[in-house]
Protein backbone atom coordinates (compact mmCIF):
# COMPACT_ATOMS: atom_id res chain seq x y z
CA UNK A 625 0.00 0.00 0.00
CA UNK A 626 1.40 3.38 -0.96
CA UNK A 627 2.17 5.76 1.86
CA UNK A 628 0.00 8.88 1.87
CA UNK A 629 1.34 12.40 2.19
CA UNK A 630 0.52 14.26 5.40
CA UNK A 631 -3.11 15.27 5.66
CA UNK A 632 -3.99 18.30 3.55
CA UNK A 633 -1.01 18.04 1.18
CA UNK A 634 -2.66 15.77 -1.39
CA UNK A 635 -5.30 18.44 -2.09
CA UNK A 636 -2.81 21.18 -2.98
CA UNK A 637 -2.91 22.16 -6.65
CA UNK A 638 0.19 22.76 -8.74
CA UNK A 639 1.37 26.34 -8.82
CA UNK A 640 1.18 26.99 -12.56
CA UNK A 641 4.44 28.51 -13.78
CA UNK A 642 4.36 30.51 -17.02
CA UNK A 643 4.96 28.57 -20.23
CA UNK A 644 8.27 29.20 -21.97
CA UNK A 645 8.07 27.21 -25.22
CA UNK A 646 5.95 27.53 -28.34
CA UNK A 647 5.92 24.79 -30.99
CA UNK A 648 7.51 26.09 -34.19
CA UNK A 649 9.29 29.04 -32.52
CA UNK A 650 12.99 28.69 -31.60
CA UNK A 651 13.15 31.99 -29.82
CA UNK A 652 9.67 33.17 -28.80
CA UNK A 653 9.08 36.50 -27.06
CA UNK A 654 8.64 35.18 -23.54
CA UNK A 655 6.67 37.61 -21.40
CA UNK A 656 5.25 35.09 -18.97
CA UNK A 657 7.47 34.92 -15.88
CA UNK A 658 8.48 38.44 -14.76
CA UNK A 659 12.16 37.80 -15.44
CA UNK A 660 14.61 40.58 -16.25
CA UNK A 661 15.26 40.70 -20.00
CA UNK A 662 18.47 42.65 -19.49
CA UNK A 663 19.86 39.71 -17.57
CA UNK A 664 22.49 39.74 -14.87
CA UNK A 665 25.12 42.39 -14.32
CA UNK A 666 28.23 41.47 -16.39
CA UNK A 667 30.26 41.56 -13.15
CA UNK A 668 27.83 39.08 -11.57
CA UNK A 669 28.11 36.71 -14.57
CA UNK A 670 31.89 36.80 -14.32
CA UNK A 671 31.79 36.14 -10.57
CA UNK A 672 29.43 33.18 -11.05
CA UNK A 673 31.70 31.74 -13.74
CA UNK A 674 34.75 32.11 -11.47
CA UNK A 675 32.87 30.25 -8.73
CA UNK A 676 31.95 27.19 -10.85
CA UNK A 677 35.31 25.32 -10.67
CA UNK A 678 34.96 25.12 -6.87
CA UNK A 679 31.42 23.81 -7.03
CA UNK A 680 32.44 20.28 -6.07
CA UNK A 681 32.78 21.70 -2.55
CA UNK A 682 29.82 22.45 -0.30
CA UNK A 683 29.18 26.18 -0.30
CA UNK A 684 30.46 27.06 3.14
CA UNK A 685 30.05 30.66 2.13
CA UNK A 686 30.31 33.52 4.51
CA UNK A 687 26.82 34.99 4.13
CA UNK A 688 28.04 38.00 6.09
CA UNK A 689 29.80 39.29 2.97
CA UNK A 690 26.54 39.25 1.02
CA UNK A 691 24.66 40.67 4.00
CA UNK A 692 27.16 43.53 4.26
CA UNK A 693 26.74 44.34 0.56
CA UNK A 694 22.94 44.39 0.93
CA UNK A 695 23.15 46.39 4.16
CA UNK A 696 25.23 49.04 2.48
CA UNK A 697 23.01 49.18 -0.60
CA UNK A 698 19.71 49.41 1.28
CA UNK A 699 20.89 50.92 4.61
CA UNK A 700 19.91 47.87 6.62
CA UNK A 701 21.36 45.88 9.49
CA UNK A 702 23.47 42.98 8.10
CA UNK A 703 22.71 40.85 11.17
CA UNK A 704 18.97 40.90 10.45
CA UNK A 705 19.09 38.85 7.23
CA UNK A 706 18.56 35.17 6.43
CA UNK A 707 19.08 33.66 2.97
CA UNK A 708 17.65 30.86 0.90
CA UNK A 709 17.37 29.48 -2.65
CA UNK A 710 14.85 32.10 -3.81
CA UNK A 711 12.37 34.14 -1.78
CA UNK A 712 9.84 31.41 -2.55
CA UNK A 713 11.73 29.04 -0.24
CA UNK A 714 12.27 31.77 2.35
CA UNK A 715 8.55 32.61 2.39
CA UNK A 716 7.58 28.96 2.80
CA UNK A 717 10.10 28.62 5.63
CA UNK A 718 8.70 31.67 7.45
CA UNK A 719 5.12 30.41 7.09
CA UNK A 720 6.18 26.93 8.30
CA UNK A 721 7.95 28.49 11.26
CA UNK A 722 5.13 30.71 12.48
CA UNK A 723 1.89 28.92 11.59
CA UNK A 724 0.45 25.43 11.77
CA UNK A 725 -2.73 23.37 12.11
CA UNK A 726 -5.70 25.25 13.53
CA UNK A 727 -4.15 28.61 12.67
CA UNK A 728 -4.96 30.99 9.86
CA UNK A 729 -2.98 32.95 7.30
CA UNK A 730 -4.83 35.91 5.81
CA UNK A 731 -4.03 37.12 2.28
CA UNK A 732 -5.73 39.17 -0.41
CA UNK A 733 -7.66 36.92 -2.79
CA UNK A 734 -5.91 37.81 -6.07
CA UNK A 735 -2.44 38.11 -4.54
CA UNK A 736 0.60 36.00 -5.44
CA UNK A 737 -0.86 32.55 -6.03
CA UNK A 738 1.67 30.71 -3.87
CA UNK A 739 0.31 32.30 -0.67
CA UNK A 740 -2.50 29.79 -0.02
CA UNK A 741 -0.10 26.98 -0.95
CA UNK A 742 2.41 28.10 1.71
CA UNK A 743 -0.36 28.05 4.32
CA UNK A 744 -1.56 24.58 3.33
CA UNK A 745 1.96 23.13 3.32
CA UNK A 746 2.38 24.45 6.87
CA UNK A 747 -0.92 22.77 7.82
CA UNK A 748 -2.50 26.19 8.43
CA UNK A 749 -5.68 27.51 6.81
CA UNK A 750 -5.44 30.20 4.11
CA UNK A 751 -8.14 32.87 4.40
CA UNK A 752 -8.69 35.11 1.36
CA UNK A 753 -9.93 38.68 1.78
CA UNK A 754 -11.77 40.34 -1.10
CA UNK A 755 -9.95 43.09 -2.92
CA UNK A 756 -11.01 46.24 -4.67
CA UNK A 757 -10.61 45.59 -8.41
CA UNK A 758 -7.20 43.95 -7.87
CA UNK A 759 -6.03 46.52 -5.33
CA UNK A 760 -5.66 45.20 -1.77
CA UNK A 761 -8.43 46.39 0.56
CA UNK A 762 -6.96 47.01 4.01
CA UNK A 763 -10.34 46.95 5.77
CA UNK A 764 -11.36 43.68 4.14
CA UNK A 765 -8.02 42.12 5.12
CA UNK A 766 -8.48 43.33 8.70
CA UNK A 767 -12.04 41.98 8.78
CA UNK A 768 -10.61 38.46 8.30
CA UNK A 769 -8.25 38.72 11.29
CA UNK A 770 -9.46 36.83 14.36
CA UNK A 771 -8.05 34.93 17.35
CA UNK A 772 -6.82 32.12 15.08
CA UNK A 773 -4.87 34.42 12.77
CA UNK A 774 -1.10 33.93 13.03
CA UNK A 775 0.04 35.59 9.80
CA UNK A 776 -1.07 38.32 7.41
CA UNK A 777 0.86 37.87 4.17
CA UNK A 778 1.03 40.67 1.59
CA UNK A 779 2.98 41.10 -1.62
CA UNK A 780 3.92 44.75 -1.99
CA UNK A 781 4.09 45.45 -4.87
CA UNK A 782 1.81 42.60 -5.79
CA UNK A 783 1.92 39.98 -8.52
CA UNK A 784 -0.13 39.43 -10.79
CA UNK A 785 -1.91 42.79 -10.33
CA UNK A 786 1.21 45.01 -10.23
CA UNK A 787 -0.58 47.12 -7.63
CA UNK A 788 0.95 48.62 -4.57
CA UNK A 789 -0.17 49.63 -1.09
CA UNK A 790 0.90 53.12 -0.05
CA UNK A 791 2.98 53.69 3.09
CA UNK A 792 -0.15 55.05 4.78
CA UNK A 793 -2.26 51.99 3.87
CA UNK A 794 0.34 49.47 5.00
CA UNK A 795 0.98 51.33 8.25
CA UNK A 796 -2.76 51.54 8.94
CA UNK A 797 -3.04 47.80 8.36
CA UNK A 798 -0.11 47.08 10.65
CA UNK A 799 -1.41 49.41 13.39
CA UNK A 800 -4.73 47.54 13.51
CA UNK A 801 -3.15 44.07 13.80
CA UNK A 802 -2.88 42.41 17.20
CA UNK A 803 0.76 42.23 18.35
CA UNK A 804 0.73 38.42 18.15
CA UNK A 805 0.01 38.41 14.39
CA UNK A 806 3.06 38.36 12.14
CA UNK A 807 2.92 40.69 9.13
CA UNK A 808 4.99 39.27 6.27
CA UNK A 809 5.60 41.60 3.36
CA UNK A 810 6.83 39.86 0.22
CA UNK A 811 8.76 42.62 -1.56
CA UNK A 812 10.13 40.71 -4.55
CA UNK A 813 9.46 43.78 -6.75
CA UNK A 814 10.54 46.45 -4.24
CA UNK A 815 13.15 48.02 -6.51
CA UNK A 816 10.59 48.68 -9.25
CA UNK A 817 8.17 50.58 -7.02
CA UNK A 818 8.45 54.22 -8.00
CA UNK A 819 5.24 55.66 -6.52
CA UNK A 820 5.84 58.72 -4.32
CA UNK A 821 3.85 57.18 -1.49
CA UNK A 822 5.64 53.78 -1.59
CA UNK A 823 7.74 52.86 1.41
CA UNK A 824 9.97 49.83 1.67
CA UNK A 825 8.55 47.61 4.42
CA UNK A 826 12.05 47.13 5.83
CA UNK A 827 11.35 50.42 7.68
CA UNK A 828 8.59 48.65 9.61
CA UNK A 829 11.02 45.90 10.62
CA UNK A 830 13.12 48.56 12.39
CA UNK A 831 10.08 49.92 14.20
CA UNK A 832 8.03 46.85 15.14
CA UNK A 833 8.79 43.34 16.32
CA UNK A 834 6.04 41.57 14.35
CA UNK A 835 7.12 42.27 10.76
CA UNK A 836 9.33 40.23 8.39
CA UNK A 837 10.09 41.27 4.81
CA UNK A 838 11.25 39.00 1.98
CA UNK A 839 13.31 40.11 -1.00
CA UNK A 840 14.46 38.49 -4.22
CA UNK A 841 17.45 38.45 -6.56
CA UNK A 842 15.24 37.09 -9.36
CA UNK A 843 13.70 40.34 -10.50
CA UNK A 844 15.74 43.54 -10.74
CA UNK A 845 19.03 41.60 -10.44
CA UNK A 846 18.04 39.14 -13.16
CA UNK A 847 19.20 36.08 -11.22
CA UNK A 848 16.02 33.96 -11.36
CA UNK A 849 17.94 30.89 -12.58
CA UNK A 850 20.52 31.03 -9.78
CA UNK A 851 17.89 31.04 -7.00
CA UNK A 852 18.70 33.55 -4.29
CA UNK A 853 16.36 35.28 -1.88
CA UNK A 854 16.51 36.71 1.61
CA UNK A 855 14.42 38.01 4.44
CA UNK A 856 14.81 40.90 6.81
CA UNK A 857 13.61 40.59 10.37
CA UNK A 858 14.57 41.16 13.96
CA UNK A 859 17.31 38.82 15.29
CA UNK A 860 14.97 36.46 17.19
CA UNK A 861 13.30 35.57 13.85
CA UNK A 862 16.52 35.43 11.84
CA UNK A 863 18.02 33.08 14.40
CA UNK A 864 15.21 30.52 14.11
CA UNK A 865 14.98 30.90 10.35
CA UNK A 866 18.68 30.19 10.01
CA UNK A 867 18.59 27.30 12.48
CA UNK A 868 15.77 25.45 10.68
CA UNK A 869 16.89 26.36 7.14
CA UNK A 870 18.94 24.35 4.62
CA UNK A 871 22.48 23.44 5.76
CA UNK A 872 23.79 25.40 2.78
CA UNK A 873 21.21 28.06 1.95
CA UNK A 874 23.07 29.70 -0.95
CA UNK A 875 24.81 27.94 -3.81
CA UNK A 876 28.38 28.93 -4.69
CA UNK A 877 27.56 30.69 -7.97
CA UNK A 878 24.55 32.59 -6.59
CA UNK A 879 26.59 33.82 -3.65
CA UNK A 880 29.43 35.14 -5.81
CA UNK A 881 27.04 36.68 -8.33
CA UNK A 882 24.79 38.18 -5.66
CA UNK A 883 27.58 40.25 -4.14
CA UNK A 884 28.55 41.73 -7.51
CA UNK A 885 24.93 42.24 -8.56
CA UNK A 886 24.18 44.36 -5.51
CA UNK A 887 27.28 46.49 -6.06
CA UNK A 888 26.58 47.09 -9.76
CA UNK A 889 24.17 50.00 -9.34
CA UNK A 890 24.76 51.11 -12.94
CA UNK A 891 23.25 47.83 -14.19
CA UNK A 892 20.28 48.21 -11.84
CA UNK A 893 19.74 51.77 -13.08
CA UNK A 894 19.75 50.50 -16.65
CA UNK A 895 17.18 47.81 -15.81
CA UNK A 896 14.95 50.31 -14.04
CA UNK A 897 15.12 52.84 -16.88
CA UNK A 898 14.29 50.16 -19.48
CA UNK A 899 11.45 48.94 -17.31
CA UNK A 900 9.96 52.37 -16.67
CA UNK A 901 10.06 53.21 -20.35
CA UNK A 902 8.21 50.06 -21.41
CA UNK A 903 5.71 50.02 -18.57
CA UNK A 904 4.71 53.53 -19.62
CA UNK A 905 4.69 52.75 -23.33
CA UNK A 906 2.83 49.43 -23.06
CA UNK A 907 0.29 51.00 -20.71
CA UNK A 908 -0.25 53.92 -23.09
CA UNK A 909 -0.52 51.73 -26.19
CA UNK A 910 -2.87 49.16 -24.62
CA UNK A 911 -5.05 51.93 -23.20
CA UNK A 912 -5.40 53.55 -26.62
CA UNK A 913 -6.42 50.11 -27.96
CA UNK A 914 -9.36 50.21 -25.53
CA UNK A 915 -7.95 47.64 -23.08
CA UNK A 916 -8.05 48.03 -19.33
CA UNK A 917 -4.54 48.47 -17.96
CA UNK A 918 -3.97 48.04 -14.23
CA UNK A 919 -1.42 50.56 -12.92
CA UNK A 920 1.86 48.77 -12.28
CA UNK A 921 4.70 49.31 -9.83
CA UNK A 922 6.51 46.23 -11.11
CA UNK A 923 8.13 44.81 -14.26
CA UNK A 924 4.84 43.60 -15.78
CA UNK A 925 1.32 44.81 -16.43
CA UNK A 926 -2.02 43.13 -16.04
CA UNK A 927 -4.45 43.84 -18.87
CA UNK A 928 -8.22 43.35 -18.99
CA UNK A 929 -9.93 42.44 -22.28
CA UNK A 930 -13.40 42.97 -23.67
CA UNK A 931 -15.97 40.19 -23.37
CA UNK A 932 -16.97 40.70 -27.03
CA UNK A 933 -16.51 37.54 -29.14
CA UNK A 934 -13.23 37.62 -31.02
CA UNK A 935 -11.63 40.05 -28.57
CA UNK A 936 -11.29 38.06 -25.35
CA UNK A 937 -8.09 37.40 -23.42
CA UNK A 938 -8.12 33.77 -24.43
CA UNK A 939 -8.41 34.66 -28.12
CA UNK A 940 -5.68 37.29 -27.73
CA UNK A 941 -3.48 34.68 -26.07
CA UNK A 942 -3.97 32.28 -28.99
CA UNK A 943 -3.22 35.04 -31.52
CA UNK A 944 -0.11 36.14 -29.62
CA UNK A 945 1.12 32.54 -29.37
CA UNK A 946 0.56 32.02 -33.11
CA UNK A 947 2.80 35.03 -33.62
CA UNK A 948 5.56 33.79 -31.30
CA UNK A 949 4.63 35.79 -28.19
CA UNK A 950 3.95 34.26 -24.76
CA UNK A 951 1.99 36.41 -22.30
CA UNK A 952 0.79 34.93 -19.03
CA UNK A 953 -2.68 33.49 -18.83
CA UNK A 954 -4.15 32.36 -15.50
CA UNK A 955 -6.57 29.51 -15.05
CA UNK A 956 -8.62 31.30 -12.39
CA UNK A 957 -12.10 32.79 -12.74
CA UNK A 958 -11.09 36.29 -11.62
CA UNK A 959 -8.37 36.33 -14.27
CA UNK A 960 -10.40 34.66 -17.00
CA UNK A 961 -10.42 37.75 -19.21
CA UNK A 962 -6.98 39.07 -18.36
CA UNK A 963 -3.42 38.58 -19.55
CA UNK A 964 -0.20 39.64 -17.86
CA UNK A 965 2.75 40.94 -19.90
CA UNK A 966 6.28 41.13 -18.50
CA UNK A 967 8.52 43.87 -19.88
CA UNK A 968 10.69 42.35 -22.62
CA UNK A 969 13.41 43.55 -24.96
CA UNK A 970 12.76 46.54 -27.23
CA UNK A 971 12.05 44.42 -30.32
CA UNK A 972 9.81 42.05 -28.36
CA UNK A 973 7.82 44.99 -26.98
CA UNK A 974 7.43 46.59 -30.40
CA UNK A 975 6.31 43.28 -31.86
CA UNK A 976 3.84 42.75 -29.01
CA UNK A 977 2.25 46.15 -29.57
CA UNK A 978 1.99 45.54 -33.34
CA UNK A 979 0.53 42.02 -32.93
CA UNK A 980 -1.98 43.21 -30.34
CA UNK A 981 -3.08 46.02 -32.64
CA UNK A 982 -3.52 43.50 -35.48
CA UNK A 983 -5.56 41.27 -33.17
CA UNK A 984 -7.90 44.06 -32.11
CA UNK A 985 -8.32 45.40 -35.66
CA UNK A 986 -9.14 42.05 -37.25
Ligand SMILES: Cc1ncc(COP(=O)(O)O)c(C=O)c1O
Nearest residue numbers: 710711712736783812840842853
Ligand atom coordinates in the same frame (compact mmCIF):
# COMPACT_ATOMS: atom_id res chain seq x y z
C1 LIG B 1 5.26 38.25 -5.50
C2 LIG B 1 6.32 37.22 -5.66
N1 LIG B 1 6.90 36.73 -4.57
C3 LIG B 1 7.88 35.81 -4.64
C4 LIG B 1 8.31 35.32 -5.84
C5 LIG B 1 9.36 34.24 -5.86
O1 LIG B 1 10.57 34.76 -6.26
P1 LIG B 1 11.94 33.97 -6.13
O2 LIG B 1 12.44 33.79 -7.51
O3 LIG B 1 12.82 34.87 -5.28
O4 LIG B 1 11.67 32.69 -5.44
C6 LIG B 1 7.73 35.79 -7.03
C7 LIG B 1 8.16 35.26 -8.34
O5 LIG B 1 7.61 35.50 -9.36
C8 LIG B 1 6.72 36.77 -6.93
O6 LIG B 1 6.11 37.24 -8.03
